Amino acid sequence: MAPLPRPHSATTEAIYAAYAKARSQAWDSIGISISLLGEECERALWYAFRWASKPEVIDGLKAITFETGEIEETRLLHALRMIGCEVDDVDDRGKQYRVTAVSGHVRGKTDGKVLGLPEAPKTWHVVEAKSMKDTYWDKVKKLGVREGYFAHWVQLNTYCHLFGFERGLYICRNKNTGEVISERIETDHAEAIRLLARAERIIKYLTQHGYSFEPSMAGKHPYVVVQLGEGKSVKFFFPSSAGDCRSADNCVSQIKRVIRQRLASNDNNARV
Template sequence: MALLPAIPAPDPTLDAVDRAVEARQAAEKPRPYLGMSAIGEPCSRRLWYGFRWAVQQQFPAGTLYKFEDGHRTEDLVAARLRLVPGLTLHTIDPSTGRQIGYTDHGGHFRGHMDGAVLGLLQAPKTWHVWECKATNDEKQGLLLKLKAEGEKAALAAWDPIYWAQAVVYMHYSGMDRHYLTCTTPGGRSTISVRTDADADAAKRLAEKALRIIVASTPPERISEDPEWYQCGWCPAHAICHGGKLPNVSCRTCAHATPELDGDGRWTCALWRSDIPGEAQHLGCDGHRYIPALVVFAEAVDADAAANWIEYRLPDGRTFLNGDPGALGPRAYTSAELRAIDPALIGDDFVDAARTELGAQVVA
């Protein structure tokens, strides 16, 4: 009887590497702006949640390695392009020494393109926005098929988000052409597709960005069905469809407003001041949720001077998002509201622990 092959044991060192990479990701701060690379996302509410730091998507180590491969592939393809005589590729803005970037709407809408290229053999006198994407063989094959059917329409059909990114970068850079290189992992196979500018689409996308930035409440969902496929994989699904409260930060607070003058400036109506960028991540004791985010209850009253908002649950119970030290056990800080099961709001045992023992509700 033949012996079964031994199952390789997990490598504890490599497992530790995975966990370290994931931990490093968890410590990273969310981007402080709405990205031009994402504006083609069809759900404006998802983009609003990201801009408001309602949720920070976390990826497993394997996905993070794919991202790293994409960054390395960009450098690899750039080096290869520069081998072509007469071709000029700028990946750094010579005036700043940084990646070429653009900003709009008071610094709240930003993007950084991979480069600008001149001297492509198929259009040697025309500057192109250059973007490099790394993908698998199957997705590259689809782009190749679409290109054969009509190159100028291929990018929009292949990936609408990449197409929107291309259109916006052409708009803000003033270039009329876009050159996308698509490479499989490790740089084994590279294809390209060129796309024309679309001024009307760029304008619509810039207007979409502005609507999201100035919206004080979440925009309309892409679907009211929690099982809709685009909702199912959304990192904000639990907030949007499941009633979970988002992270506590200045961006989810009713007092905070993104201002359109300045460079990514936010102001606080409670403290009547600008909010420093680093302070926005944690919020303060005066944090009160934007009422539209408290989806499991209805806002029924508020007092700006005392800084509380009153809510009514479907069964008639009421509670305050406010300072329990000043307002009593009916009041919950935003951190407590995020941690507590709504069924336990107003529970005698929980309230007794909070008032008599000074306890707080924690996750």
């Protein structure tokens, strides 16, 4: 006999769809996330900033996974309150504290600030709460966060630098065992400045190579005018769905190709 078809649950599908919709309405990426600043490959950062590929689609299952991480973070902040710490995790609007740098192109949201740690009861710390599997956990426990999970250290250290704090607290829970570890860090301002300067160089790459540009609108179609010098320019039009300035500046490879083709031409209003 033919096997029975796998049962389909409309309820489950509805739950996944609701989670996916809620996550799609979250704060959109408007630059380089502070969580990515520690990425070793500069080309990867440049591609991410320029939206060289379509953004990841967050389906319902992934959205639930993200929410689980947020629940774990809330639990860890509650644990700090349980031991008598003062935890400041929202701003005047009741939202997570946000911070930006490099003309707003580098941005992030911190988990909060904490006062009253047993090791330093009078010192405010920026706090980052995380949860992770055994694979990452073992490295962090053995080596510390800077060596064991550099991206997390960069995230916390950058927040400390931008908020003007000298200390940070990294607190983490093992997803498999429930074990908790915490580590205090001293802000490395020099490293934060270096990484932010690197991000600025990546963001301003096109301008620094002599091609000034400014995203503009022409009816429904955004465009970029690239100044070639000697009165020459090239105008690039983009579909209306690419209204974001970064999307309009996304095709740098095309710009450079057409620049080479048009430098000897009198067609100053070429369209691509």
